[in-house]
Amino acid sequence: MKHLISHTSDQNDLLAKGLPAFKDLVALTKPKIGVMTLVVSLGSLALAPGSISFMYAAATLTGIILLVSGASSLNMYLERDIDGLMARTQDRPLPSGRVHPTWALLVGMACLLTGLQLLFTFGNPITLFLGVLAAFFYVLVYTPMKTASWWSLPVGAIPGAMPGLLGYSAVTGTLDGPAWVLFFVLWSWQIPHTLAIWVYRQKEYENAGYAILSSQASSETMVWAITGTSFAYILGTGLIWGVGFGGVIFALVNLLCGIWYMAVVTGVKEHKTLNQWARRVFLGTLVHQTVIFLVLALDVGLHAMLPG
Missing domain, CATH: 1.10.357.140 (UbiA prenyltransferase)
Known part of the structure; x- marks a missing residue:
């Protein structure tokens, strides 16, 4: 009833x-x-x-x-x-x-x-x-x-x-090697991106009842987790060029962007608080992925327009 x-x-x-x-x-x-x-x-x-x-x-x-x-x-x-x-x-x-x-x-x-x-x-x-x-x-x-x-x-x-x-x-x-490289890059990007959010929004996530790593791990562990997964992501972006996507322009921009991003990730001591660093890493993930995929699209498009 x-x-x-x-x-x-x-x-x-x-x-x-x-x-x-x-x-x-x-x-x-x-x-x-x-x-x-x-x-x-x-x-x-x-x-x-x-x-x-x-x-x-x-x-x-x-x-x-x-x-x-x-x-x-x-x-x-x-x-x-x-x-x-x-x-x-x-x-x-x-x-x-x-x-x-x-x-x-x-x-x-x-x-x-x-x-x-x-x-x-x-x-x-x-x-x-x-x-x-x-x-x-x-x-x-x-x-x-x-x-x-x-x-x-x-x-x-x-x-x-x-x-x-x-x-x-x-x-x-089909799903060949290059397809799985794209998948890995897109998958691995989400890890440091989300870990960084968990650090500076920790209380908000805890209050809502979400299970997040930053609630269980020390600050030092979170820094290592974000740094390690960021490095894996950057290695993955290098494989994009390795499997034949993009040319010299993409390879150069990707290299420079990777160096810049890892400098952001490893610069934790340059910030007053862990939250400030995490926010910068979060923004860094957005900037890095946007730039390299835009350049990749332009590079591939340019080669498609060139004769031969």
Whole structure:
């Protein structure tokens, strides 16, 4: 009887709120992540050897974006209570009360199913499988794992890096060495990036109930963890050129950017507090990845336009 009353009350609440504002429905899909996914998928699609028609490329990219948008909306639904405990997320549509949680489920499932249908129709078996795997890991493994273990970070970085494989496999239909290099770079970048956030937002994450490494490890351990994973990431970016992506321009810029970034990471003693250093590392990860991939795109594009 109580369940029936609760269900009826929930329905009445949904009807009372009416149709949400369009911008709130869009916000459920985390559009910033969608844009980043589009850029990465388009870039890996362009780097892959071979070609596909414009229609198939557009349909595949749309399917990937919808897949990511659907997974993000379902993530919003599952984390709506925790989001209300964090300053940076408490104004999202669900914790703020502007949108009923049912809308997140509807939007999430609609985007997810439509995305999978596009990949099934216009993609290939590998791209479809990777899409299903990415959605599964993000929604059903990574999301609940965030409050259980800090190992959610390397696990969650798997779907985070998947757009690189999705775009590449859409063209080749296979996953070769260069594809896995792209995946490793995208995966390894997320580790120091997120570790740095955990350091300077530690209290906020702890108050929300997230399991983060900085709550269990010493400051010295966090410095070593960020430095070591940053070095692995920089080595990975060198492999991009090693497998034949980009030319001399990219190799030079990548080398200089790598030296600059590692100088930022190893400059912990130059800052008054660990939080200041962590914030600078966080910004450094953003600048570094943006610059090297922009230069890579320009370098590849320039070589494509040159005769012979």
